[in-house]
Amino acid sequence: MAVNNTPLTFTVRRRSPELIAPAKPTPRELKPLSDIDDQEGLRFHIPEIQFYRHDPKLKNRDPASVIREALANVLVFYYPFAGRLREGPARKLMVDCSGEGVVFIEAEADVTLKEFGDALYPPFPCLEELIYDVPGSGGVLDSPLLLIQVTRLLCGGFIFGLRLNHTMSDAPGLVQFMTALGEMAQGASKPSTMPVWQRDLLFARNPPHITCTHHEYDEVEDTKGTIIPLDDMAHRSFFFGPAEMLALRKFVPSYLKKCSTFEVLTACLWRCRTIALQPDPEEEMRIICIVNARAKFNPPLPVGYYGNGFAFPVAISTAKDLSTKPLSHALELVMKAKNDVNEEYMRSVVDLMVTKGRPHFTAVRSYLVSDVTRAGFELVDFGWGKPAYGGPAKGGVGPIPSLASFYIPFTNHKGESGIVVPICLPTALMETFVNELNNMLAQENKSQVLQEHSSHVLSRL
Known part of the structure; x- marks a missing residue:
């Protein structure tokens, strides 16, 4: 067992947030979420973070530029993430696939990966600087569904921070998206696992009937x-x-x-x-x-x-x-x-x-x-x-x-x-x-x- 008592502080300099839209035109449509997705307990944003070490072979590659370009490309396949949630009758949530884009932040911090300590686990110091809450971006309705921040470190490593509207995906779904983003960052033309929407698979029956104790x-x-x-x-x-x-x-x-x-x-x-x-x-x-x-x-x-x-x-x-x-x-x-x-x-x-x-x-x-x-x-x-x-x-x-x-x-x-x-x-x-x-x-x-x-x-x- 352990306790993280590292009193680490550092400064993060961020460029202005930008919206990354799909690299190619995508369908403009209204896609209802499932009746599991839009329950009240999932109507919030959940943060996720990745720490990457310096690779001397990649010293001429900038992670922020690589991931920004890959993000635009992967959104062609995951285009609902570039839309905005709307609420219909009976509080039904649906994605307006407007192609407005996801928030992307490029940043750098005056700290090395080593300074975070040998053991990396939550809670992380200065987390609010590594996944910055851009004003107006954290709502459930009419707000970006994804926020990604790439922060370069002094050692050549970087931190990938992400915040997701939980109604869109759970952990396996988010990992699937991030894996696709990683594949396209490495030059793939499409994800190895193609995304499947089909939220209708978890629509209520007609008529609905509760058969179990909950x-x-x-x-x-x-x-x-x-x-x-x-x-x-x-x-x-x-x-x-x-x-x-x-x-x-x-x-x-x-x-x-x-x-x-x-x-x-x-x-x-x-x-x-x-x-x-x-x-x-x-x-x-x-x-x-x-x-x-x-x-x-x-x-x-x-x-x-x-x-x-x-x-x-x-x-x-x-x-x-x-x-x-x-x-x-x-x-x-x-x-x-x-x-x-x-x-x-x-x-x-x-x-x-x-x-x-x-x-x-x-x-x-x-x-x-x-x-x-x-x-x-x-x-x-x-x-x-x-x-x-x-x-x-x-x-x-x-x-x-x-x-x-x-x-x-x-x-x-x-x-x-x-x-x-x-x-x-x-x-x-x-x-x-x-x-x-x-x-x-x-x-x-x-x-x-x-x-x-x-x-x-x-x-x-």
């Missing part, structure tokens, strides 16, 4: 003031490698041995976080698991589909049960929530959206986790090789970082592959969370291993 969209009142305050927050990132996962699996009973790494880790974090928050014992606590449902359909959603294709299944337990029962209690609930997602579940979610006005998932007493370890951000190559880091720019999902965490692939300085999980909690509660987590990881030999986890495992990254 507690993720329950209307829950925050009657006891349990929404986490946003002031004085602590951000820490925790590494879970082979040793940590082996320690956690010691809590898994034999009848649950087939559980995944995601499920064990999620159950552990849900439990430790609940103990740290100290809610009323009878309060219902929620864990929301992002589940990629592309392969749940028969046939699966087509290769090249770049819309949102996931569900928000939720597990619910009282704080008392989470805190006092064995980890298997939380683990069984997480496994069941994930396993509930099938094609009928997705059809039911779609029908719920149009029936109930596209509601937001329930945030009260909720914690959301999103696993991007297999999304492929760390493989995106613009010609300078794979990134030193590629993935979420922030630890949390959405506008309230304390409510959510990403699971990010990471290899530490020992060459151990694992998962980094950024956690955001009120400073006063973070130490309780850390202590509870350390107690679980050190359960086997508290006298020796607990000390190890308290001191040097905090630098295992």
Whole structure:
């Protein structure tokens, strides 16, 4: 586990933002989003960031110029990204494929990649300078759908920052677009995977009928003031490698041995976080698991589909049960929530959206986790090789970082592959969370291993 305490500051000089339109004429049409895409919980912009090392063989190639040109070319194929969202009757979102373009910013920073430290993971210093919020660009309707900033570094490396209107794509869809951008930056004439729109595959049935239980969209009142305050927050990132996962699996009973790494880790974090928050014992606590449902359909959603294709299944337990029962209690609930997602579940979610006005998932007493370890951000190559880091720019999902965490692939300085999980909690509660987590990881030999986890495992990254 580790904490990023680097007090790094630097100056970024930006050129004036420009709009990059498709390099060739594209169809002018109105394309409705799916009924998964336009739910309230996805109506925000999500940031992503890639760090690239200097390549001396490419010293005469400017990454900003290369990516700017490739962007215009890839938008010929992904032309909806160059449009603007409009809202129709019943809050239905659609893309006006106007070809107005995406925001592009060329910048340079007086810092080297090495100064960011050996271990790159959120939170990143001066992030607002690396993905600049151009005034007027951050709205959901009538605003650019993509913003890209390429920042050259003193060492010859560069940072690729991106901000996406989440209604357009999820992580697999965004990686597909970025991969295509990288291919065209390296001279390809078209993407190796052609984009597929077909948002009608996730339109509501006629007539819509909700056939499954969807507690993720329950209307829950925050009657006891349990929404986490946003002031004085602590951000820490925790590494879970082979040793940590082996320690956690010691809590898994034999009848649950087939559980995944995601499920064990999620159950552990849900439990430790609940103990740290100290809610009323009878309060219902929620864990929301992002589940990629592309392969749940028969046939699966087509290769090249770049819309949102996931569900928000939720597990619910009282704080008392989470805190006092064995980890298997939380683990069984997480496994069941994930396993509930099938094609009928997705059809039911779609029908719920149009029936109930596209509601937001329930945030009260909720914690959301999103696993991007297999999304492929760390493989995106613009010609300078794979990134030193590629993935979420922030630890949390959405506008309230304390409510959510990403699971990010990471290899530490020992060459151990694992998962980094950024956690955001009120400073006063973070130490309780850390202590509870350390107690679980050190359960086997508290006298020796607990000390190890308290001191040097905090630098295992």
